[in-house]
Each structure stands twice: as C-alpha cells, then as structure tokens.
Amino acid sequence: MKFYRRWQPVSAMTFDLDDTLYDNRVVITRAEQLLLEWLAARCPKMAGFNRAQWQAMRAEVIAADASLVGFVTEIRRAQLTLAASHCGLNETEAKALADDGVAFFLHERSNFSVPSAAIDVMRKLAAHYPLVAITNGNVDCDRLGLSPLFRQVLQAGPDGAAKPDRALFAKAQSLLGEPADSILHVGDHLKADVRGAKLAGFRACWFNDTKRPLTMQRHASLLPDVEITHLSQLLMLSQ
Known part of the structure; x- marks a missing residue:
C-alpha cells in the first residue's frame, strides 16, 4: 500500500467493478x-x-x-x-x-464467478462502511451475487454519464449522505476512477494489481490518495 496524501479515515466507499473486483478482460x-x-x-x-x-x-x-x-x-x-x-x-x-x-x-x-477472496473482502468492508458500486460496464450484479453488498449499483447510461463525468459520483454521494471528501472511491482506471473521483471531490484509491509504475501511465493526470495491489489492503484502512 502506498499513500500519496496524509490519510484520514473515511465514512463510506464506492467501487468500480470491472477489473477491480474481477479480471474483466x-x-x-x-x-x-x-x-x-x-x-x-x-x-x-x-x-x-x-x-x-x-x-x-x-x-x-x-x-x-x-x-x-x-x-x-x-x-x-x-x-x-x-x-x-x-x-x-x-x-x-x-x-x-x-x-x-x-x-x-x-x-x-455475466456468466462467471467473482473470486471468493474479493467477495470476502467486500463483505468485511460492508460491515464497516456503506458501499455503492459505480460502473461504466454492464455486468449483472444480481447474477454475480454482488448486489447485496451495495446500497445501490450505479451504471453509466441508465444512471448518468460515464466516469470520469461527475454524474455517477454525485448520485453516489447523494445516496450515501456523506461529504464527498469522506468517501473513498476504489478503481483500477486512472482516468475514469482516479481522475473522476478527484474531480468529484472524493478521495481516490488506485487498484493497481499489476504493479504498473504510476509515473509511466498516460492517464495519470491526478494523483490518487492511496494505491493498493490487493483488495485485502483496504481492510487495513478500516482498523
């Protein structure tokens, strides 16, 4: 885990789905x-x-x-x-x-299973924080068993313009009822997730499971607050 800004506890989290909770490719x-x-x-x-x-x-x-x-x-x-x-x-x-x-x-x-390790982490986080999913994709969260983990799943299209537009982040903030700067968004994409979250006033966690160097990424226009390589590292933030 790598911190780019001084860490302060958060009161809620939002999550990207594709390539964050499972390998979508x-x-x-x-x-x-x-x-x-x-x-x-x-x-x-x-x-x-x-x-x-x-x-x-x-x-x-x-x-x-x-x-x-x-x-x-x-x-x-x-x-x-x-x-x-x-x-x-x-x-x-x-x-x-x-x-x-x-x-x-x-x-x-949507004909696949989310890794059990990811489900386990999400269940533990859901016991500490209200969670909302924010995705530009079209996966069926009901079929994957993800829906019970989130207060709501927001999808680009039906729920607003795609990330990094602020629309889905603003809707998530309204659902969570928390100040933007107390919400941590977790996602793998530096533009859609990190940039989108920061522009919406959220804090941003870059999920970098492939350990790519941040300075070499073309979409690295805004620094995340924290970088993780395993979802389980998020549990350390709730301690």
Missing part, C-alpha cells in the same frame, strides 16, 4: 468469441468480418453519434446493427438481430 474476451459464433450461426455472412472490420464499425457508429461514448451496451447494439446491414439485412431485421445479439452477449458477459 478474460470475461469479455470469452463473451465476444461466443457472440461471434452465435452471430455466424444466425447470419453466416457475419463470419466474414475480421477484427479490424469489427473495430472499424465500432469507430464508425461512435463517430456518427457522439452521445454513445461511454455507453458500452448501446455502442455494441449500434455496431451489430451496422454489421447486419452490411450483410444485406433490412432495417427491421438488422435491429432484431442486434437486439438478440446484445441480449446473448449480456448473458455471457
């Missing part, structure tokens, strides 16, 4: 591969798209509608709709395929 890689197989079975022409083409279609839909930025589910829906149209489906067919594809993906991206 592995989960997404698997879900996307299963989605590609599902799409190819539904529309064989989909199998002809390579990775570069999928990335280009993602960039195209974002360029066409900047309001999609930060809303990962709607970006994927628009991307699949565009891909379906390139395969010759009409507007109605393309939309239906995209909607079904998104539903399939959302099921698979």
Whole structure:
C-alpha cells in the first residue's frame, strides 16, 4: 500500500467493478468469441468480418453519434446493427438481430464467478462502511451475487454519464449522505476512477494489481490518495 496524501479515515466507499473486483478482460474476451459464433450461426455472412472490420464499425457508429461514448451496451447494439446491414439485412431485421445479439452477449458477459477472496473482502468492508458500486460496464450484479453488498449499483447510461463525468459520483454521494471528501472511491482506471473521483471531490484509491509504475501511465493526470495491489489492503484502512 502506498499513500500519496496524509490519510484520514473515511465514512463510506464506492467501487468500480470491472477489473477491480474481477479480471474483466478474460470475461469479455470469452463473451465476444461466443457472440461471434452465435452471430455466424444466425447470419453466416457475419463470419466474414475480421477484427479490424469489427473495430472499424465500432469507430464508425461512435463517430456518427457522439452521445454513445461511454455507453458500452448501446455502442455494441449500434455496431451489430451496422454489421447486419452490411450483410444485406433490412432495417427491421438488422435491429432484431442486434437486439438478440446484445441480449446473448449480456448473458455471457455475466456468466462467471467473482473470486471468493474479493467477495470476502467486500463483505468485511460492508460491515464497516456503506458501499455503492459505480460502473461504466454492464455486468449483472444480481447474477454475480454482488448486489447485496451495495446500497445501490450505479451504471453509466441508465444512471448518468460515464466516469470520469461527475454524474455517477454525485448520485453516489447523494445516496450515501456523506461529504464527498469522506468517501473513498476504489478503481483500477486512472482516468475514469482516479481522475473522476478527484474531480468529484472524493478521495481516490488506485487498484493497481499489476504493479504498473504510476509515473509511466498516460492517464495519470491526478494523483490518487492511496494505491493498493490487493483488495485485502483496504481492510487495513478500516482498523
């Protein structure tokens, strides 16, 4: 654990989910591969798209509608709709395929188990602090058994603009009923989590399980208050 500012006790915590409580990269890689197989079975022409083409279609839909930025589910829906149209489906067919594809993906991206060590830490923290989750992702916390640990799970899109925008942090502060500077936000992303938290007046904990040097990170525009490499280190802050 490394402190960048003098530590003062906090009265509440907020948590990022993806790549903080579990390795989301592995989960997404698997879900996307299963989605590609599902799409190819539904529309064989989909199998002809390579990775570069999928990335280009993602960039195209974002360029066409900047309001999609930060809303990962709607970006994927628009991307699949565009891909379906390139395969010759009409507007109605393309939309239906995209909607079904998104539903399939959302099921698979939540088809995993959160590490028991992370669950154990969160249960212990929940006994000391009120907790709120703040995520830019679309994981199903009910399926993962995470919902009981939090007063509420706030998701970019339904609950406000994506981090680092202040919207979700402000909503979390309102739910917690605590001063911003007495709330610690924990997350792995230096821009979305650390910068977002600091701009909202929260204190920030950088979860750096890969032990990356802070000074070498391109998103390190604002210092966190504390850096940890294991979630269990948070328990030391509650002692």
